[in-house]
Amino acid sequence: MPETPTQVPADHPFRRKGRGTDGLIKFFFASNAGLTIVILVLIIVFLIREGSSFFPSYRAELQLYRKAGLEFVDIPRKDLTAHEQMSSLLNRAYFAQVNEGCREEMLRSQEAAAIVSYLGDAVAPAQTALQKVTENAGDAGVPKELQDKLTAKYKELLGEGVAGKFGTGLPTSPHLSEAERSQLISAFGARAPLSTDDPPLIVTIQAQLAAKKAEASQPLADFRAAIDAFADASAPLDTLVMETGDTVKATKEAANLHEIEVAKRETLLDAARGAKSAEAKTQLEADAQAAVTTEPVDFKMYLEPVLARLTEFKEANAALSAALAEVQQKLPAKLADDKADRYLATFRKAVDQYSKEISDTMPAMESWKNDAPIGLGTTIWGFLSGRDWITGGEWQDFYGIIPLFTGSLLIAVIALSLAIPLGVGAAIYTNQLAGRRQQNFVKPVIEFLQAIPSVVLGFLGIAVLGTILQETSTKDAFSWMPGFPIQQRLNMFTAGCLLGLMAIPTIFSLSEDALNNVPSAFAEASDALGASKLQTVFRVVFPAAISGVLAAVLLGLGRVIGETMVVLLVAGNRIKIPDFTEGLGVFFQPAHTLTGIIAQELGEVPFGSVHYRALFVVGMVLFAMVLAINWTAQRLLHKFRISHE
Template identity: 75%
Template structure:
């Protein structure tokens, strides 16, 4: 029986046939090598992250032990009460000023707009004005030469004329709350201002005076509330003094212990070098330097803490005073404030009062139970990193590494991005796949996928220069005063960053969702049509349910793209390392924040190699790597199940 021809047969005369090899084996080995190299690179990344981050927790634990033994932890117990008191006072002050500013909104906007105009023009003429001032300072008694003064003055007038004509940048900021006469008078005063003067025009003072008078009038019905807030604020005075005085004592203990540790390390380094010295003279010199390098005695932490512990009764009295103030303030507060935002702050204060008083009541017991020689466990160190609410580095008191504020920033920005990217990306995929004609498909798909080619740094510049500015200016308009968080105080915030990241995630969600819709068997839609369903009924009741797993995977991959993005959040998110203030309601999205990716990019190049801070950033990288890997793995599993179900 003749042998059937094989698809792997190499033609006669082919080079591989002469050498006894086949093309399939060669290409299989080539692509297998590429796949293997990818796996090796992934393993190396994981090993590198673990190696650099592995030493963080033991080193951080050592720092926390010094923090405890020196007494900083003891002083931080009442310091937390001060921080809580500051936050509670802030709520009352925000309620008061929100009520006052609600009555002065127009005057406040007038002042802000007039100040923005002056700042814009000052910035434009600064080069010529600064040159004039420098020349004047260097001229001395002889004075500025007339020709030079005329030249610089002409340059100043030229810049001023350009900016007044709207030929520079985006033009003079709009002033919708100033009358035409007020705007023209302000610009005329700036045009007539002496080139050597940096004073604000008299119109600014007049507008600010109107604001002050309006604020005073709005504050008259709130005199009792103001007095109540001030009394509550002053109740922490005794504790503040105690924390400051005892803080100086324990800080000196920590500095002494740190200095002694540095000297011991230097001595050990010199002694190690002495062992390898080539000559007896060099060895003797290194040993002498080692003995002379230790000039301080070890700190006796127990003795150093005695004067601090002796003031425990004063801490009790100060704590009792704050507790009484917390109990007395509630009955004195008004039942309701007219402004919705102000009343929300007041309600938040009332809700937080029980927790605040509970925290005050626990303080004395914690201080009495505190022990300076209690060991710091590795488990508590790890949990402190995962659940810590502070990321404080380079401070004089103590460095803390807690990823909660960074994770919260990343999460909120991702929510904003997905709330924009999901409806746009999935909606565009549905229209393109199910409703658009061939010509529309050929235009829409390449256009949306082209967004992936825009560098993230370009989008960051777009956010700073365009989107952030437009949002801030829009938020100042009276017609948008009902929007939570408006007017926006800072143009670099989570909402701006989230919008840009949503734009970046749209192509990913669109492409994968469109693929999921393509993978739905055509028999499903044909059966629906045969039963008399309309086109939209077929889409929403047949095609979409069949493709939901693939669309969900697309959303997860878009989330992975958003979480892992660095440049946009670093440029646009505002980089404030704090847990967002959720008392603002939906306005929380217009606050600045920092992210897991942003903190690595911002700080890694500035920290000493091998330091605790350096290793902490690698642990953040490990956390980020695990999050993104988990998201992508989940998406791939969903896609696999989706394809298996259809196969």
């Protein structure tokens, strides 16, 4: 017999309205769904409300930046920055060539220094204690019993260090012979506990390195002289920028001071209008009149001495052009070291762009006007395409998200390069090829990765992965890899590897579901036609599930883009567009991300300031990106479902 529906009491409000238990349950879940939508709307409204006033405020700052003349000085300052970058390329080419010529000696010096540093860290507690006791004892001297005790502790720690029981163990030294290694350790152990002198072998190796460097740099003497002459050519422009910069900065400070006083006066006048007594009102009005002690800034008058030096700027600009033409004639045709030659080739490629920047400078300075308005569209585009994120400086704050977006993008590329093959491959194996016992083991283990807190993965990246990668990169077997040896332990590659590990469970689970939703008739038809198991998997099942797999990848990308803690701990947090002249080595450089900048700076900026609003605009951009990624993933999933209905 069919079950009798649960009866609702006659006096229940849903009964009186003609509703039953089903209606009550539907109402409960509908209200939960509605609450979720309301929360989402509130988040969007909050982001827009907090970020909406950023662009008008930033526009006002940029207008003052222009009126005071800071923008005028920044036009030639960009030439200085470009000149410094060009000089850096030449210096990197020079030192890469010199270092290659003395690579063996350099590695010997580094390994010997690492051993001494390791032993020094091992005995540091006893050495520090003995030093403090000696300083406190003064002329009386340290009691023999205490000195013997600390000396014995020093030798004990030294023995543990030599045995490799301290820290990560005694560093390896493949470029030092066993005799040299033993000599180095013996000399360290033989010196007095309070001595900081380097062992004789260190001095000898350093002298050998200096001699080899001198020998390697001798054929490059003309190249070195050309680099120095090119670098020195920016001195006149540097002096001009510094002197005129002081003037316009003082102008801006005077204008800011006047604006602060005017704002204070308006605040006092508002308070006076609301005063309850005539005496209080009179006092507030008097304070308001006394609040403004400065006159409005006459920007044109202040700018006259700066604009009067335009001729000097022309001469300095011409000196840069002449130096560029001269250094090109003195560059070597080719350098023996591949890395050095790559830097030299990059310099040659950048010459045309740098030359154009120099030639565009004077027309820009001559046509510059301090009273030209800055449109809101220009402000928005400057934020979206800006290459600088500079805050809290004495000169001018700039908000441009390109460095942050570039860091997020490169880290996402690294993460997906790791997560896609592992996640999708694991899903194919688990769903199509593995037995029941293997499935019961693989699926829980991979999905368990989602339970690991991101801060724990961040600690893992700092303490383990970053250290292992940096130490591995110093080995000769990996010297051919771009970016090796890794200069900084915290970089985009380390962060990308950890984020890839975090994205694997998402991609695996959704890809496995997509494969599982492919109708079994597809595989059965393929088997009936005589296809092998692998042919069925890769030519029938996987292509049928491709929309779901792509959606899984996009959701994994959303997870990577939105992650905060790992990139904040591991990515290096350098707000700068990575140096793409390093080729694939760019992935081993530090960077900052959209999420990281919000987490790092939001708690430190003044509430309601332009900087505070800028972080909310970054949040809006991040929200829009993740929303677009998830919307695209949902569309793909919808398409996948429709194709099988």
